[in-house]
Amino acid sequence: MPDKEKSATTASVTVDEFISENGYYGDYGGSFIPEILVPAFEEIKAHFEAIRYDEDFWQQYRALLTNYSGRPxxxxxxxxxxxHYxxxxxxxxxxxxxHTGAHKLNNALGQAMLAKKMGKTRIIAETGAGQHGVATATAAAKLGLSATIYMGREDMERQYANVFWMxxxxxxxxxxxxxxxxxxDAINETLRDWVSSFETTHYVLGTASGAHPFPAMVAFFQSVxxxxxxxxxxRAAGRLPSHVYACVGGGSNALGIFQAFYPHDDVKLIGVEAGGKGKESGQHAARIAYGEGTLGVAQGYKTLFLQNKDGQMNDTYSLAAGLDYVGVSPILADLSKRGRVQFSAATDDEVINALQTVMQTEGLIPAxxxxxxxxxxxxxxxxxxxSDIFIINMSGRGDKDIFNIAEGLQDEEWKAFIHRKSNQFSRQA
Structure with missing residues (x-):
């Protein structure tokens, strides 16, 4: 085995605390899994530990990120x-x-490579906004694996362009x-698949949640x-930023950018959750910012969930399908409790207004x-x-959201276009 200190640095380990040995981050995390999946998780933990110090693995991974994915x-x-401000x-x-228009490929490529190391021939994944699904399908095509993607019907309707590409x-x-x-619900169904297929299949979990070692592994691959x-x-400013912002659904893009700045206490780390239609509406996915997330166990791990007093998971809502999730990464839950990461929530209206500002001042279309x-x-x-410096993590591009954005902007020309295309297809049928 290569020297651990040298290889870990090469492999981009920045904060050892994010690689918990027992899977707990304060009160959160752990592994609450059915007995039948214990061998699968033991296999993943062993191989993940090995590849962290495998120079050949990291040379191949870095080459894919550089020559295929387009990093940095x-x-x-x-x-x-x-x-403007x-x-x-x-x-x-x-x-x-x-490549594929979001941060998701960083993790999908890493886990697909890990799957091949374990001798798996098939990968499965859940997806909300579809970006992780596209990234997983892309990694499977590149590395010669078969792929099955589970996606909630509601999310498929909202993000059908990504369904098409998958x-x-x-x-x-x-x-x-x-x-x-x-x-x-997509996560639940993917887990059901895995129970009966783990001997040939690896579950490419897309966010830094779930049972150990998934939170650590996803955060690790996203640390780039x-x-x-x-x-x-x-290099650009000669100093560190004062603030770093990232959206938070499960937490992968936030942890990806936060890790490098975590040791620097003077850098404020801010996660922004989905405020939906506002706190009082009950239609949101703000577990921490609105203070409504409570400690619970679901989908293999312990964290803050939006749930009722009986532990039943509440329905969530967001204009952004990728943030429409009931739980949050156990790593972020712990960082919030310790005060290292601050949380706020943005409502749908605030998001639509911010989107127009970004598009019209910078010519960028964020997801x-x-x-x-x-x-x-x-x-x-x-x-x-x-004197302040803000870094905002633009975790994905917004072309996948054209239907939702047009609806949010109440664009009458777009509505007319959709009606014309619908009538055209009806005539052709």
């Missing part, structure tokens, strides 16, 4: 946004320029028609975001998920000064 992604100085300097980490990439896409028909951003801001981070930063920027 830029850190763009938002000069017009900065001028006249306060903090704004930089944008451009994960939208990663299928074209060769993946089987299975609709989940029970419950709220969103991400939590923050490592790049830290180096880029030091609705990512736009929550912008909305949170724009709310805070009025309290900043010109």
């Amino acid at each position: 992604t830029p850190l763009t100085y938002a000069d017009r946004l900065t001028e 006249g306060r903090a300097h704004i930089y944008i980490k451009r994960e939208d320029l990663n 299928k074209r990439l060769g993946a089987e896409v299975i609709a989940v028609d029970y419950g709220s028909q969103t991400l939590k 975001i923050g490592i790049e951003a830290k180096d880029q801001i030091l 609705l998920e990512s736009t929550h981070a912008f909305a949170g930063a724009f709310r805070d920027i009025v309290h900043s000064s010109k």
Whole structure:
């Protein structure tokens, strides 16, 4: 085995605390799994520990990120946004320029490579907004694996463009028609599949949640975001940022960028959850920001869930399908409890307004998920000064959201276009 200290540095380990040996982060985390899956998790833990110090694995992984995925992604100085607000300097980490249009491929490629190391021939995944599904289907096509993607029917309707691409990439896409028909239900169905198929199948969990070692593993593969951003801001501005913003559904993009800045106490880390239609409406997915998440166990781990007093999971809501999730990463739950990561929530209206501002000042089209981070930063920027530096993680691009964005903007021309196309298809049928 290569020297651990050297290889860990090469493999981009930045914060050992994010790789918990027992899977607990304070009161959160753990592994609450059916006995039948214990061998699968033991196999994953053993191989994950091995690849962390496997120089050959990391050379192959870095080569894929560089020559296939297109990393490093830029850190763009938002000069017009900065001028617009006249306060903090704004930089944008451009994960939208990663192959497939989001940060998700960082993790999907890493786990697909791990699956091949374990001798698996098939990978399965859950997806909400569809970006993780597309990334998993892409990784499967690139590495010669078969792929099955589970997606809630509601999310399929909201993100059908991504469903189309998953299928074209060769993946089987299975609709989940029970419950709220969103991400939590897709996770449940993927776990059911895995129980009967783990000997040949690896579950490519897309967010930093679930049973140990998934939170650590996903955060580990996503740490490249923050490592790049830290180096880029030091070269661009000569110092660290004052604030780093990321949207939070399960937590993968947030942990990806937060890790590198975690040791620096003077850098504020802010996660922005889905405020939906507001706290009082009950239609949101803000577990921490609204203080409504309570400790519970579901889907293999312990964290803060939106649940009733009997422990039944509540329905969640967000304009952004990727944030429409009932739980949150146990790592982020612990960081929140310890005060290291602050949380806020952005409502749908705030997100639509922020989206228009970003598009019209910078010519960028962030995903609705990512736009929550912008909305949170724009709310805070009025309290900043010109000596501050904000980094906003643009975790994905918004072309997948065109239907939702047009609906949110109440664009009458778009509605007319959809009617024309519908009538055209009806005549052809």
